[in-house]
Amino acid sequence: MKRRERTRQLIELGGLVAKAGFVELADDDRAAIFGLLVEAAAKLRADETGNQLTLWRRRGRRAFVDAEGKD
Structure with missing residues (x-):
């Protein structure tokens, strides 16, 4: 990963x-x-089941949608 890309990712x-x-x-x-x-x-x-990541992903997606609606 290039430095500029990494910097953007970290930000x-x-x-x-x-x-x-x-x-x-x-x-x-x-x-x-x-x-x-x-x-x-x-x-x-x-x-080991991957359920936690799936749960957090769903919550994150809902939070993104909710945040977009507040703009």
Whole structure:
């Protein structure tokens, strides 16, 4: 992956963290936000059925649709 593409990806991912409300909920505590992401990754690794990822994907898609309707 080229540097520009990676930079764009990282900015977009950071935007998702902010859009989800984690920055405000954690009072911009980066250790807490990182801990949340580490916990989610561990949960995905332990989920042999893939159900958790499917559930989160559905919730994310609904949240995107809801956010678009608020603009």
